[in-house]
Amino acid sequence: MECFRIDESGYTGFDLMNSDQPFQGAAAIAISNEHAEYLIKKHFPTLQADELKYRSLARRPKNHPRLLGLLGDILANYKSVTYVCDKRFLLLLMFLDYAVEPFYYERGLNFYEYGQNYSLASLLYFVGPTVLGKDAFYELEAAFQVAMKEKTPKALNELVRSAQKTKWHELPEALGPLAGYRAPECLSAIATPGVSTDAAFIVLQALISRMEVMTEGPYRVEHDQSKNLRTYHTLLERYINHDDEIEFRQSEIASIRFPLKLVSVSQVDSKTSPAVQLADVMIGAAVEMARSLSGRRTGPLDPEAVLALYADNQLIHMLPSLDFEEQRRFRQGTQAAEVIDYFSQFHD
Incomplete structure (x- = not known):
């Protein structure tokens, strides 16, 4: 069964005004641990650390071409989706x-x-x-x-x-x-019970809308055991258990239909999962790219070089835009109101 590995970055719960982490996102990649290990050894043959971490690798300029090479390999050869939003x-x-x-x-x-x-x-x-x-x-x-x-x-x-x-x-x-x-x-x-400004629900909804399109049959998800991902885990389980037949259109490129083809979600130790480590690299690079392109802070990698690696359907972003005509076209026919009304019924 196909398995997507997921990692997140920038999660601060209900606080979306955290100035230190203005962006939140997550990445999902369908890759086996064997293929992931091969890619890591290919691009970082002398790596001595216990696990691949974007933040640690990006500190050293000599690693920058290798990181771009790794990201290019992933995006060109494996199913993936990355979501980034301005909180x-x-x-x-x-x-x-x-x-x-x-x-x-x-x-x-x-x-x-x-x-x-x-x-x-x-x-x-x-x-x-x-x-x-x-x-x-x-x-x-x-x-x-x-x-x-x-x-x-x-x-x-x-x-x-x-x-x-x-x-x-x-x-x-x-x-x-x-x-x-x-x-x-x-x-x-x-005052409705169960609704909050926690963005995990929105991030996962975006990832699932693409994973569902990229898979023909049942699939599963694995993610790290971090505290932040516990919220994501609970939401994924709720999605899996939702068996009513219903579909919502969210934008020109995104829709979501229930019941999902996603059948299970599990937590793993990232040190033992090269595939989860690649998800860490993907979302780490994407969030730094967003920071750089927004002018907040210059990241270690050239943001234009990172952006150029993505196909249009591999990167979902929730960013402000004053191009109102484009917003109108892209969002035409959206069922945002129906989505909010529907899922508000299932709060804890």
Whole structure:
């Protein structure tokens, strides 16, 4: 049975404003441990470490050509998918999902039509601090995270007050429901048990949408035993156990149909799994590439050289964009609202 090995990077739970780790992602690769070991020996024949780790290897400039060679081998010859998202952009998308969309839904408007939620989140990302007030806007983002986590009347009231402290009249389409109307439908959505700003669900949904396409029959997943991946493990088990027949379109290139072809998930010690080590290299390089291309920090590898290795269907990214026409085309026909409504039924 085909097996995808998975690793993640940048997971900070519900906190999507962590300045040290602004990007989150995961990579999946369908490769046997025997083939993975061959690739490691091919590109790093003198490696003395117990296991291959992107961060350790990238520190030495002499390893950079070897890392690019390894990534090129993987991407050219094995099934894989890598997902990277800007966590603050994702936080703003969630803000629109819970603190804005219910207001429009109650009035018969499809807030997700043509991906306008992505366009509005991008606008907030780039101009929100300037137009709405920098300190007040960041305070609003923080208050939303807390309200989604704690769900107490105090946290919800603080969220409304934070919205009212901004210059919300400058962008009432986004902040009016909370600041102007204190919309009960939005507060109720935020207080829904089981929903939070934890992005693991979104990351896994993206990976699964591609793994399902890349496999013809049943497949399984293995991942490391790290603490961060425990959340991913639980979610994967939940996906596997979901046997209702249903399909959702998420974008021009992504859809997900249940029941899945994924049949099992297991944890392994990465030191004994060369294949999991390759997943670590893949996601490590991708997150560093995103950092470099966003201008936050220059990574050890040339980001353009890394990006050039990917085929279009091997890299999924959730990044803000002011190309609104492209967003409209790419997201046309999305069932984002249906996905949120459907899975909110299955919270713990």
